[in-house]
Amino acid sequence: MASSAAWLTSLALFLLAFPCAMAKKTYIVQMKEQSIPGSFSTSWDWYSANLQSLASGASDLLYVYSDAFHGYAASLEPDQAEALRSSDAVLGVYEDVMYHLHTTRTPSFLKVEDEFGLWPGTGNHSKKADQPFHEVIIGLLDTGVWPEAKSFDDLGLPEVPTRWKGHCVSGPDFSPSLCNKKLIGAYYFAKGYIKALDGNMTEVQTPRDHEGHGTHTSSTAAGSPVANANLLGHARGVAQGMAPHARVASYKVCWEQGCMDSDILAAMDQAIRDGVDVISLSLGGADGSYYETSIAIGAFSAMEKGIFVSASAGNEGPQLGTLSNGAPWIMTVGASTLDRKFPAYALLGNKMRFTGESLYGGHGMGNKLVGLVYNAGNASRPSNLCMPGTLDPRVVRGKVVLCDRGENARVEKGEVVRDAGGVGMILVNTAENGGEELLADPHRIPTAHIGAKAGNVIRQYARTDRNPTALVTTGTQAFNVRPTPVVAAFSSRGPYFQSMQILKPDVIGPGVNILAAWPDNLTTTESNILKRTATFNIISGTSMSCPHISGVAALLKAAHPDWSTSAIKSALMTTAYVHDNTRKPITDSATGGPSSPFAHGAGHIDPRKALSPGLVYDLTADDYIAFVCSLNYTVQQVQRVVRRTNVTCSTKLSNPGQLNYPSFSVVFGPNKTVVRYAREVTNVGDAGSVYRVAVQAPSTVAVRVRPTRLVFGKVGEKQRYSVTFVARNKTDTALGGSITWRNRQHRVRSPVAFLWAQQ
Structure with missing residues (x-):
């Protein structure tokens, strides 16, 4: 040497x-x-x-x-x-670099109340008696954990798996004895964060969660059942995570100002070494090429060791191309709504009534209309956003204030109205900010959050009526809301520009108004103005949808311990659905129209169907290496992604879209009107299965699949097929379709997104 x-x-x-x-x-x-x-x-x-x-x-x-x-x-x-x-x-x-967080009803909504009968004592009907049971450990990289939360109770859990190599570390306010058979690991990583602040970190260095985000995501993924969970009386019921018998390991990497790359990588390093089965990342940002993105590199190493990695897509929607964490070996998760809402109503003096949402739980305004004001400030400082210091108490006192969404926190707007003497607020979206998306917040004055289309009508009334009046009231929690699910406006969209030939996000899951555990000493809102605490909180974001998928992946891992991470991903994607509970295409809350594959990916997860997908698109580390080699990187840049210095890229895909992925992203260009892809599917259903293809495509594209029939003689058998896409007409709109292999038992659906590149 x-x-x-x-x-x-x-x-x-x-x-x-x-x-x-x-x-x-x-x-x-x-x-x-x-x-x-x-x-x-x-x-x-x-x-x-x-x-x-x-x-x-x-x-x-x-x-x-x-x-x-x-x-x-x-x-x-x-x-x-x-x-x-x-x-x-x-x-x-x-x-x-610094990353940021992407921040009771979901088990029944997703139909996983009994965890598929996969765990001992839950009525096992899905696993053969001689099939080994696999204890699953979920590692969450977030803001830490509040160990006293009832969601981390370990009653009835067996001893910690002997393969677990991790432990719980001490902090000034955290003792390792707080861990148990549910919370089996707790760490913190702050060295990079401290350096970024030039050593001026004032926060307590501890595994304990002082933000709330990590406790919320951890309990969403694997929280134990808690009876009578609620927030201020709302969403009352039994709260439990997706995989309540799974173990939780907490890796605190995020602090008040963000999450540093170096700390995230250290936590991923530790989680792999400890022996987790799933890594859940509700954070992101600053995505660059794969070879310079530590999350992508760390996730590649995890995938090689059989660890499933899911990550939030981000909250930068509805603009296209805003997505984070888009590496194909990561499951990228967008956000959608539940079939539950917390209704609030705005009644105007002209008899028009609009339905919105709110978590206000006080005495209300009564039943008498009062004056409605908009832009209730002075001309030198616009007040339509209800920013602090912009409202004139002489104009606002005793009235309902109309506030536009944007700039400051939604709850803060209500506090600004309250401080100025207002008795109610109508919070309205704009087309650019929120669209038709409605979010429930725990306001201290009667509030109705209204969509953009209705907001335009209310603004017009407030501007033109000589004596505008309004009354804000709240209703009771409603279930079986239609339509559901709907893509959240904030959910980040593809395409993912590092590899546009891979459709992202992969799936959507519940991420709007999610109830989960919360530190009992923290305010329940993003605004510190409202000093209201609770043991559960309702918040929204792709941060909330990601742990739903992490927990469901843990269930599939328990059911199929021999499946690869790509097989689990494939099962979740090809069984996802793209029609809501009105049997219409899933809509986009930003526009009110049908959502595109770049918003919903393969669709909304259906955990029970994913348990038995029929066919899967499987991938190995070598397949992913061939994909990375096709991205026009240098050999050294490829080596940086895959951590193998002997890689020469002698084998690479002719096109990144040739990766054996469960979805298709077809990119046409001025000189590229024909795209050909090949795929291979593996039979994980019954022996002697026959599948026939069904194609859905827009009129602007011709699609041909060969062969049109796949025959599988035995379980584990693989069959290949090819697809040719021909552009008939150019369009500036991102369009979608699907290729579905089906028989009597299964529908194996691969979404197809069509995009026309400018060059």
């Missing part, structure tokens, strides 16, 4: 020649694993010596990664980082 020693010496001399005036930043350094010199017994020793030689000091070494990544995170000056990039032993150097 003389060459490695020479590298250290020459690099040290080179770096010492640089002036050291520039401020240090945290960098993630990816190393070639086989380059460790023989004189060092561990990677930590080598990296420490490396930093010492840079005149930087071993104390600047924050993390050493081994399972999710080969390398380390360290505090370096920019010139030192640049020098590392030129080293033969270094695959890549990335500046640490």
Whole structure:
């Protein structure tokens, strides 16, 4: 290893020649694993010596990664980082970036109240008596956990699986003894965050959740049943997670200002080492090429070890191309509504009545209409958004205030109205902000959140009537709401520009007005103005939809421990549905019209059907490597993604869309009007199965599938088919269709998205 020693010496001399005036930043350094010199017994020793030689000091070494990544995170000056990039032993150097959170009814809505009968004592009808039972562990990377929440009670759970290698760490307000047979792991990772704040972190370094987000997502995925759960009397019932018999491991990576790349990677490294079965990430942002996105790299390592990774798509909708976490080895999850709402009503003086939503639970306004005001401030400062300090109490006092959604928190608007003397609020969306999406918030004054179309009518009335009046009232919780599900306006949309030939998001799941556990010392709103606490909270976001899918994936893992992560993903995607409970195509709350595949992916998950999908689209790590090789990356960039320095890309796909994925994204261009893809399906249903194809496509595209009939003699048998897509006419609209293989028992549906590129 003389060459490695020479590298250290020459690099040290080179770096010492640089002036050291520039401020240090945290960098993630990816190393070639086989380059460790023989004189060092561990990677930590080598990296420490490396930093010492840079005149930087071993104390600047924050993390050493081994399972999710080969390398380390360290505090370096920019010139030192640049020098590392030129080293033969270094695959890549990335500046640490900050990510952000994507922030009782769902078990019955998804029909998983009995967990499919998969767990001991739940009436097992789905598993053969001699089939091994697989205990499932879900690792959640979030804001930590509130261990005292009843959702983490371990009553009736067997002992912790012996394969579990993790533990619970101490904090100033957290004892390892707080963990139990439900909450089996609790960590915190803050070294990168502390460096990002120049050492000025004032938060308590602890696994305990002081934000609420992590407790909410953890209990959604795997919370134990809790009777009489509610928020201020709303959504009362038994609350439980998707997989209430699964174990929870909490990895705190997010703090008040965000979540650092280096900390996330350290947590993924730990989770893989601990032995989790599922990793759930309700966070994201700053997506770049796969080779410079640590979540994508860490998730690839997890996939290789059989760990299912699900992640939220983001809350940047409804604009196209806003999606995060779009690597094909990650299940990317969008958000949709439930069949439950919390109705509120706005009655106008002209007898018009509009239905919205609200979690207001007070005494109300009575039954008398009062004055309605809009833009109730002064001309020098617009007041339509009801920002702090913009409302004139002389105009507002005793009246209902009409407020536009946007800029500040929805609950804060209500507090601004209340502080100015208003007795009620009508919160209305705009076409650009929310569309027809309705969110229920715990306001302290009677409030009705109204969609954009009705909002336009109410604005017109407030502007033109000589004496506009209104009354805001609230109703009781309603079930079996129609239509349901509806894609949430905030849910981020594809295409995912790193690989437009892969349709993203993969699926949608419940993410609007979700009830789950909450720290009992925290306010229940995003605004600290409202000091109201509870043990459960109702919040919305793709952060909420992601753990639903994580929990359901855990159930499938328990039912089919021999399935690969791609088989589980395929089962969830090909059995998803795209029609609501009125039997019409799922709508988009941003527009009120049908949603596109770039909004709903394969559709809304159907856990019971996913248990027996009939056919699956399976993938191996080598398949994903061939996909990465098709992205016009250099060989070294590919090696950075897949952590294999012997990869040469001698085998690669002719087109990224040739990946054996359960969906299709067909990108036409000015000189590309014909696209051909091939797929392979594996029979996980009955022996002697015959499937016939059914194609749905817009009139602007011709689709031909060969063969049109697939015959499977035995379980595990594989069959291939090809699809040719021909563009007949160009359109600027993203369109959808499907290719479905069906027999009497199964419908194996693959969505197809059509897109016309500009160049």
